[in-house]
Amino acid sequence: MSVERLAELIRERAPCVVLTGAGVSTESGIPDFRSPTGIWADVDPMEYGSLRAFQADPEKIWSFYARRIEMLTGAEPNEAHYALAELERRGYVRAVVTQNIDLLHSRAGSREVVEVHGSIRTASCPACRASHPLDESLLPLPRCPDCGAVLKPDVVFFGELLPRAAIDRAYELARGTRLLIVVGSTLEVYPVADLPLETVRAGGSFAIVNRGPTALDGRAVLNVDGSAGETLHELATVLG
Numbered sequence: 001m002s003v004e005r006l007a008e009l010i011r012e013r014a015p016c017v018v019l020t021g022a023g024v025s026t027e028s029g030i031p032d033f034r035s036p037t038g039i040w041a042d043v044d045p046m047e048y049g050s051l052r053a054f055q056a057d058p059e060k061i062w063s064f065y066a067r068r069i070e071m072l073t074g075a076e077p078n079e080a081h082y083a084l085a086e087l088e089r090r091g092y093v094r095a096v097v098t099q100n101i102d103l104l105h106s107r108a109g110s111r112e113v114v115e116v117h118g119s120i121r122t123a124s125c126p127a128c129r130a131s132h133p134l135d136e137s138l139l140p141l142p143r144c145p146d147c148g149a150v151l152k153p154d155v156v157f158f159g160e161l162l163p164r165a166a167i168d169r170a171y172e173l174a175r176g177t178r179l180l181i182v183v184g185s186t187l188e189v190y191p192v193a194d195l196p197l198e199t200v201r202a203g204g205s206f207a208i209v210n211r212g213p214t215a216l217d218g219r220a221v222l223n224v225d226g227s228a229g230e231t232l233h234e235l236a237t238v239l240g
């Protein structure tokens with residue numbers, strides 16, 4: 001029933017914008033952050049995921065990130081990613097704004113993907129500012145080929161500003177759609193969690209597809225409590 005209702009909303013309000021979080025990639029074998037089995041259940045985000053921690057001890061953070069990057073590059077898109085790419089091709093989805101750094105939306109064929117928390121595609125040199133492809137051959141401790149400094153992955157750490165162009169585009173998309181659909185996020189982290197509210201401020205509404213509660217359930221026009229892969233696959237089938 002709720003997938004039918006979501007399809008109805010999309011037909012009325014297309015093209016919609018989709019905002020994804022780690023829950024869209026768990027069916028690719030990538031743990032999320034705040035589920036009981038999530039990454040932050042075992043690792044303190046401030047100890048391994050903050051800019052201050054990276055600046056204090058880059059080698060320690062790379063020991064965590066090198067394993068994470070190997071896992072992410074070994075993962076494959078799942079049916080949630082493929083369904084979103086298909087819905088974009090058919091004109092139902094205008095763009096995907098993602099908090100995920102795993103590149104799976106692009107690899108599944110989505111064309112407009114706004115990576116608001118950066119990605120594992122590149123790493124930058126804190127000394128000479130140059131950006132370099134983050135090739136696995138550089139692991140476990142990527143150094144700048146020009147000056148030898150330890151590179152920083154181009155992902156957003158806690159305490160770090162989001163890439164300006166990406167967050168500006170995300171806000172522009174959120175303002176410009178009548179329906180934003182959140183998939184697989186607790187909506188706990190700002191400023192990204194403000195995007196559904198930006199859609200509402202601009203006169204639109206948002207729906208949530210998530211396993212379990214999110215911080216904005218009470219403000220959503222529809223809540224679908226289910227798995228991203230199954231729900232989005234069924235949605236693509238129902239929309240035809």
Ligand code: APR
Pocket residue numbers: 020021022023024026027032033034035038045099100117183184185186187188189209210211212213226227228229
């Ligand atoms: N289908 C639907 N929902 C799922 C699935 C699934 N297959 N798997 C997990 N979920 C849900 C979880 O229950 C949880 O509510 O997805 C949500 C994921 O939430 P988080 O783990 O908080 O991930 P996210 O919202 O993306 O985190 C945002 O926090 O740590 C930072 O930078 C990190 O980008 C991340 C940000």
